[in-house]
Amino acid sequence: MIRLIDICKNYVVGDTVVKALDKVSIDIKDNSFTAITGHSGSGKTTLLNIMAGYTKCDEGLYLYDNKVVNDFDSKMMTDFFRNEVGMIFQEFHLLPYLNVYENIRLPLIYQKKNIDKSFLDKQLNMVGLKGYGNFRPDQLSGGQKQRVAIARTLVSGVKVVLADEPTGALDRKNASNIVKLLADLRNYGVTVVIVTHDEKIASQAERVIVLENGHVVSK
Amino acid sequence: MWLVSNIWYHRHQFYLNIVANAMAVFLILMVSILSDNVIKSIDEQLGNLGLNVTMLQMFSSDDVNDKWFEDFINEFDIETASVYFSYNNDDHVVARCDADLGRMFSLQLRQGSFLDESDIQYNNNCTVLGSKASEKLGVSSVGDKVSINGISFKVKGILEESDDNLFVDVNESVLIPSGYDFGNNVVNRTYYFINNGRYIDGYLDEVLGEGNYLLINQSQLVNTTSLLTEMISNVLMFIASVSLLVSLIGMINSMLSNIRARTYEIGIKKAMGAGDNDIYLEFLLESFIVFTLGTLVGWILIIGFAGIINLSGLMSIRIDYYQCLSDIVKLLVTGGLCGIYPAYKASHITIMDAIRKV
């Protein structure tokens, strides 16, 4: 599904160059559940942003479904965000002025799809938020917000879900629920990649990749 | 629907835009409507006088024989004409005139009738009084006698009060047949006639001497005054346009800073699959809605303003809805154009711009 070959990414701040990723090569199989761990600053977020297509690598090759993402133009990128890869953020990133229904419907608007409310309700049931459709994000707890974010990717029907420390802002109980939800996404054929520095969470994945200073140290 | 809740959420940023925009639109429409009304009412007033009357006024009348006017009338086949020779007598004005004067200026009678041809021909001792003159002379009905220069005149008619007339002020006048000459010093020697469009300046120069007279045609006058009011309204329109421009620039500026503040929203939408085009259209539509609201408020203000002016009785304002509609369409197009650049800027914000924490 996802093949990263010798990916390098540098950040230039003033005179110093930070090598965030240095020749990272990873294969992620279709419908798998992968965890990426590593210390803070090891390059996990950078790696995920490259996989999501939010930023491009400086060197290396990114193959998605055997297509070269490096060469995508902005139209193809939009299509990529729309139908292929979705992201779950630590900070949820819901739009505060939209209610839950409107938030999870957002991807459908841009897919130009018309879907009735019962479909949205079904997705909300699935993440355990039955009856919360008309709530606004600021009326929800952190765990509930993250469920909304998960429902949003479910609704969009993307094939790969990337999660960057999705439980970072949550307590233990909520965290394990969220991870379970993410793991269950595989039942819908979704490929899941989760970034975490929580050993316990990482151990629930089929496979753990450890990053250190921009290098992959164990797969 | 989500677009509406979008705008509603950001409404605080829009209020000032709408107000500024409404003020500018109000100004523009007000100038347009007011100047339209002023021009129309001036045209109307002048038009009431009978547009085809020509006035000829003598500067130095001593050395001119009154006989010339008869010759002039014959020479140019003029059918309707009257003299108006007046002098001050106590607190009213005595004016010698012909029967045509009433017709030319559509003088309305409250009582009786105007001087007729035979009154003029036989110099009958009858008079027609302007409304103010009749009050001053204490005359209340036709048939009363008044004494003018020691001669007793019978009152034949009393005029309605008439609007200010640029040519003659008949309200103060005591009109008597033109043949009377008491030898008083005439202060105003004016001739009125309806010219059939023939060129008369050459003839008048020859008979009266160049520069000895003033010739004014009412339609000329109308043209000059409307040119003047048009000029004034153009200047006002220019000022209003500048205020619109200022408000538009302010609006573009606030839309741009608005977009900076909404980087997050734009980035998240892009992550959810919004293309550059989607964002572009969203922001364009949004600014258009804001602008339309401003225009609508301006429009409501102008209707309220016109209503208040009309109620106060200062002036009667009629709104030319077609004119306003075309003004509003023009404004909306301008507003739409203003939204283009900010919307373009918005569409180029990236997901990384939104989620970067540094």
Ligand SMILES: Nc1ncnc2c1ncn2[C@@H]1O[C@H](COP(=O)(O)OP(=O)(O)O)[C@@H](O)[C@H]1O
């Ligand atoms: N936008 C940026 N500008 C400059 N340096 C950055 C930026 N983002 C990340 N870095 C640096 O790149 C390295 C990797 O960061 P990141 O991918 O966020 O690591 P992690 O998510 O594992 O904590 C860090 O040293 C960080 O300081």
Ligand SMILES: [Mg+2]
């Ligand atoms: Mg990180």
